[in-house]
Amino acid sequence: MTDYSVLLKALDLPEKVALLTGATAFTLAPQEKIGLGELRLSDGPTGVRGLKFSGGEVVALLPNATLLAAAWSTETAYEVGRLLADEALRQRIHVVLGPTVNLHRSPLGGRLFEAYSEDPLLTGVLAAAYVRGLQEQGVGASLKHLVANESETDRNTVNSVVDEATLRELYLLPFEIAVADSNAWTLMAAYNDVNGVPATEQHHVNNEIVKGEWGYDGLIMSDWFATKSAAPAANGGLDLVMPVSDPWGDNLVAAVRAGEVDESVVDDHLRRLLVLADRVGALGEHRSYPDALPAPEQRREQLTRLAAAGMTVLTNDGVLPLDRTRTVALIGRHAVETIDMGGGSAQVNPPYQISVAEGLSALVGGVTVTDGVEVRNRPATARDFLADGVRITLYDADGAVIEERHSATGTTMVGFDDEFDATVARIRLSATVLTGGQVELGGTGPGDWVVRAGDDTLTYALRVESGGFAAEMLAPPSRTDVLLAAAGETVEAEVTLLPKTPEAPLSGVGMFGLIARPAPRDAADVIAEAARAAAAADVAVVVVGLTEEQETEAVDKATLRLPGAQDDLVSAVAAAARRTVVVVNAATPVLMPWRDEVDAILWAGLPGQEGGHAVAAALLGDIEPAGRLVTTFPAADGASPAWSVTPVDGDLRYTEGTFIGYRGHAAGRAPAPAFWLGHGLGYxxxxxxxxxxxxxxxxxxxxxxxxxxxxxxxxxxxxxxxxxxxxxxxxxxxxxxxxxxxxxxxxxxxxxxxxxxxxxxxxxxxxxxxxxxxxxxxxxxxxxxxxxx
CATH class of the missing domain: 2.60.40.10 (Immunoglobulins)
Known part of the structure; x- marks a missing residue:
């Protein structure tokens, strides 16, 4: 057994403190004199992205958390943990930053798609199984975000006001279960305050409850840039600050020397870090790593099955499963551009993404595909509109080339996890369009833009005006205009980044991208075309849903209504079709005013890279969509026991207590829902x-x-x-x-x-x-x- 006290004595105070902060965005520094290797962390809600926030290695894209949880299966959660461990070990990742065990307090929460459920028992039990699958392979898990972190509005400053009984009985319970049943090796402290104290300084939660009452021997790290102090955070139970030394480093050393923090506190933090390093094979004799992943066909089967099995049949008058001999009109933007993952830190770089149109057409001969109405407020690059993604060149202030990149998605991260010494001052993005005509062209990311197509040139300034902390990366500003472009023509944009100042420390940082896609058509024309296609087929399958604009880190929803004219599209198709099936491509509740107009509704979540294959398998009954809802679906906006996610004078008061979701509906504190937690018909x-x-x-x-x-x-x-x-x-x-x-x-x-x-x-x-x-x-x-x- 490792004698950690000997290792601690080998280090002086600055050396100890240096190990308690990030070395880079996702790594911790090694220390040769005690045999400590580099520790590597990765985001992991729906895949192990690796050490880059954007544009990193190609990795498997899993179904999202609510879809996986809808199986109500510890075996599924365990399998997912094993799968993620495989992905982590291939990249020599020591800790996967998941699972998210915050609860679905209000259905407006933008990040609910990363969290399992509104119920604490279901969440905790599934999380414990996930942790076992991951940690049995020597890869650490990180339960997040501790605690009362159920919404994104003003997430870095909001004070969650929660009474002690509610905190204990509801919001801490999933953490308690996963710690008690699986001993998750790390926890992550949230951005928000809890009852006036930052989560990163929560002596009551971190020290008294987690480390005291629960006897937790693991490590508590901060969320990225969440730490607000030196001495209060160190004394408040935080063990590790991510991703960089501020506000620890020299500040914490000075606090110890001034008597504000006892050095034994620092030793306890470092001891926990060394225990983690020991568990993941980065201390002493370092572990070996596998060279390869399971065969691609095995991974395809696994990801298709996991996604399809969690899909939930909400209504069905007998039209499902579909008859393969019938003709099908497949309709909707989500049918041709299926949304397979949410936004923010949940995004990964997958090898491919299968659309519903691709998946169903591969299994049924008589399928006609018709695009649907617009579903976005901020346009994104169309997957199949550009010849070969987007070419990106980064320049310094003198015009010298720093790096050249290629992006299949059209976007790239700059300034956060760069691996070069120079500072990016200007970015050039270019792409070749496949088809000519009216093109919606523009850019995304904060800076001063020049966009060109043929003889047309546009200039505009984009600035972050809303979206909360780190919006530069997670909800960047964008603008587009409609221009003419010929097939095979190169379109391009240049953006000059904003200078960094003390008032704007994230200037020069952000997600930047070129938007180029066919110009939107009039909604009435699109709906009329869809109705004609529906009338000509035996059954119409309409795919509707949300996008990463609504289901994302840093931004909450304002409504549960489907964006754009999707409700009008469904009603028009239902009026024209013999039979109508609606597939909901969303991870969280949406309103369904057309519910009684259609013959079946299949909730499909965000199904990952095999999404189209999984939806097709579920519709045809090749894999039973045996899911059960993990969140109650309200019948209307506001018709939920907890609704508002907007702080008042900085406070977000959890006045509903423990009566969230189905608990509040059953107690008469909100109208009867459209669908209860646990609902699902299967076949x-x-x-x-x-x-x-x-x-x-x-x-x-x-x-x-x-x-x-x-x-x-x-x-x-x-x-x-x-x-x-x-x-x-x-x-x-x-x-x-x-x-x-x-x-x-x-x-x-x-x-x-x-x-x-x-x-x-x-x-x-x-x-x-x-x-x-x-x-x-x-x-x-x-x-x-x-x-x-």
Whole structure:
């Protein structure tokens, strides 16, 4: 066993502190004298991106967290952890920054697509399985973001005001479960304040609860640029500042020498870092790494299956699964440009992305594809409009070439994780268009732009005006205009970056890109064309959804309505078609005013690089879309127990307490939802019989009365005897049953859901005896009510 005290004694104070801050954007410095190697970290919500924020290695793009969680399967979560460990080890990554275990408090949260669910038990249990899959391979996980970090508006300054009972019973519970059940090796402290104290300085949460009550022996790191102080953060339980030394480094050394921080505190932080390094094989004798990943065909099967199995059938009058012999009109912008990942740090550089049009056309002969209405406010480069992506040249202030790049997406990051000494002052971007005509052309990123197509030249200044902290990277400003371009013509843009100043430290940093795509058509013409195509086919499949504009880091949504005229498109198609199926390509709730006009709705999430293949498999029944919702879908804007994500005078008050999502709807604190957490039809039909309870253990016999084998998820909820306690999910179990067959399912509830926080006594207390267990397919379909003694 490593004697960490000997290693600590070998270092002086500045050397110790130097190891507690990032060396680069995603690495920690080595220290040869104690045998410590470089530690490498990577974002990892939907893939292990590596050491570059943008334009890094080609890596697998997984389905997003809500889609994976919709399987309600610890086996799925474990498999995902193993898959990510493979991807990490190939790149010699030691820690993957995930999973995200914040809850879906308000459906407006922009980053909900990275987090599992609105329910703390479901979130914690799935996270624990994910952590096991990752860490069994020697790759560290990082539970994030500690804590009360459920929205993005003013995320770096917002003060989340949460009472102690709500904090303990709801928002800390997923962290507690994943620490207790899988001992995640790192946690990440959030940007926000909690009850007036920054998360990075939270003595109460970090020291008293996590390291004290839970006995956590791992490391707490900051979110990137989240740390606001030296002594308060060091004394508040933060072990590691990322990504650079400010505000630690010399400041922390000075704080120790001034007596503001005891050196033993620094030693504890460093000891935790050394434990992490030991666990991931970067201390002493360093670990070996595999040379290759599983075969591409194995990865394709895996990613297709994981995505399709989590897709959720919300409604179905029998049209699904689709009959292969029928003609299909496939309609919608999301059908031809399927959105496979969210925005911000969740984005990776995948080898390819399969659209629904590609996936369904490969399996069904009679498919006609019709584009849909516009779905974006900020245009993005069309995948198939440019001959070979975008060519990018970076220049310094003297006009010398620093680096030449190529981007398939049309964008590149500058100023954040550059690996050269020069400072980029100007960027040139160029591309060749495949088809001529009216072209929407422009740029994205803060700076002064000149855009050219043929004889036309446009100039404009782009500045960050909203989007919160790091908007330069995560929600950069953009502008486009419509110009004429000939097929094969080169279009180009140049941007002069803004100078860095003390008032604008992120000037010269940002995501920059060339936008070039066919000019938008009139929505009425597009809808009329779609209706004609629908009328000519046996069944119309309309694919609608959100984009990374709504489902992204740094920005919250303002509405659950689908962007653009997508609702009008669905209604027009439904009126013209014989049968209509809607596929919702979104990770989080959307409003569906056309719900009663269509014959089936399939929620498809953000399905990753095999997205089109997965949607096709689900529609055809090649893989059962057996998912169950992980978030309650409100019936209207504002019709949710917790809604606003906008701070008032800096405070975001969690006044709903523990009654978020289905808990609040069940208590009558919001109108009945469109779809409850746990809802999902799959392709079976079910009867429940002989429900019983022994102690707290529930059993029930389920029979598949459908004509296909199907997977059922039996959910058990507790309705406590106390009126001030919400109904809550306490356990679930799944069974796959052949048609006409039965299975007895046993659910062992989690005892942690029988607690309540006694604020007066400052301790946990058992719920009062009594109450009821509800055996259900979501609270909208309760099959048995069992009194508890």
């Amino acid at each position: 079976g039909a079910w009867t429940y019989a002989d429900a019983g309870v022994s102690g707290r253990t529930a059993t029930v016999t389920i029979t598949n009365t459908g004509d296909r084998a199907s997977r059922e998820v039996v959910q058990v909820y507790l309705r406590p005897a106390e009126a001030d306690q919400p109904v809550r999910l306490v356990g679930w179990a799944a069974a796959t049953v052949e048609p006409g067959a039965s299975a007895t399912v046993t659910v062992e509830p989690d005892p942690r859901l029988w607690r309540r926080w006694d604020t007066a006594a400052n301790r946990w207390a058992e719920l009062a005896a009594g109450g009821e267990l509800l055996i259900a397919r979501g609270l909208g379909d309760v099959r048995a009510t069992l009194p508890l003694s």
